[in-house]
Every structure is written in structure tokens, then in C-alpha cells.
Amino acid sequence: AQSVTQLDSQVPVFEEAPVELRCNYSSSVSVYLFWYVQYPNQGLQLLLKYLSGSTLVKGINGFEAEFNKSQTSFHLRKPSVHISDTAEYFCAVSDRGLMGGGTSYGKLTFGQGTILTVHP
Template identity: 85%
Template sequence: AQSVTQLDSQVPVFEEAPVELRCNYSSSVSVYLFWYVQYPNQGLQLLLKYLSGSTLVKGINGFEAEFNKSQTSFHLRKPSVHISDTAEYFCAVSVSTPDLTTDSWGKLQFGAGTQVVVTP
């Protein structure tokens, strides 16, 4: 089974300052990693994903994340935030090789979320 831990439940940050959201995962098999953003009263939107290849992944809205296999981490960063980045951010993991006995293909395991509050 996989699990995801988001180390900060809330991150306050000033506008134009950098932000880092921390995510650690646990899995006995290879995984894909994702960051989603949820704006108030909306569904989840994919920010970026790591499937394979380069460990530095760039996403939408200026976000990027780095996959660190030895530390089982996938931290999200943005060098300069805007007021519009105020939202809930979720880290998620799914197995890259499905378990044929449980057909766990595509199943996303989410962290508890990090609320980012950007103030002027």
C-alpha cells in the first residue's frame, strides 16, 4: 500500500515571496507522483506530474517539483507567488505497475492537503 504525508497543513506566505510545500511518500513499488491544486468550491486541477525521466518537473502557473527517490520526497516550489495562488494543494501517488490481483491501476492516494494563504 502507498501513503502520502504532507508535512504542513497551512503555509502563510507574502505575495512575491517563494513557497515550498513538502510531500513525502511511502511505497514498496515504483510510483507516479502528482501535485493537484483545489481552488475554493472547485474540483482538483493537475499542476504537474512525475512519471519518469528528469527528476525536476515543471508544471503550470510557474510551479515545479523535484522527485527525490532516496528521500522519498516530491516537494513543490514556486519562486514568486501571487494572490491568486491562494488555494489547497494536494500531493498524490499512484503505482506505476498495477497489481493484477487488485487492479489498483490508476488509483490515486492523496495527502491531507496544504492550505496556502498568500497575503499582500
């Protein structure tokens, strides 16, 4: 089984400032890692995902995340935020299925969410 902890429930920042949203995970098997964004009254949209290869993953809207296996972290970063980035962000994991020693079939375990508020 996996678990995900998003270390900040709310992150307020000013426009054009950098931001980091923190995510730690726990798993007994190898995992895939994801970040989603949810704008008010909308569904979830995939920002980026780590499946294998380079530990620095670039996503949409200028976001990037770095997979750190030793620290079991997958923090999301953006060098300069915009008002339009105001939303709730979710970190999620799934195990790697039969190839990785698990049997998740793509099932996701989500963190509790971080509300990013960008102020002018």
C-alpha cells in the same frame, strides 16, 4: 500500499515570496507522483506529474517539483507567489501498474492537503 504525508497543513506567505510545499511518500513499489490544486468550491486541477525521466518537473502557473527517490519526497516550489495562488494543494501517488510491480490502475492515494494563503 502507498501513503502520502504533507508536512504542513497551512503555509502563509507574502506575495512575491518563494514557497515550498512539502510532500513525503511511502511505497513498496515504484510510483508516479502528482500535485493538484483546488481553488475554493472547485474541483481538483492537475498542476504537474512525475512519471519518469528528469526528476525536476515543471507544471502550470510557474510551479515545479523535484522527485527525490532516496528521500521519498516530491516537494512543490514556486519562486514568487501571487495572491491568486491561494488555494489548497494536494500531493498524490499511484503505483506504476503491472510494469512497476503494482496493480493500481491509476488509483490515487492523496495527502491531507496544504492550504497556501498568500498575503498582500
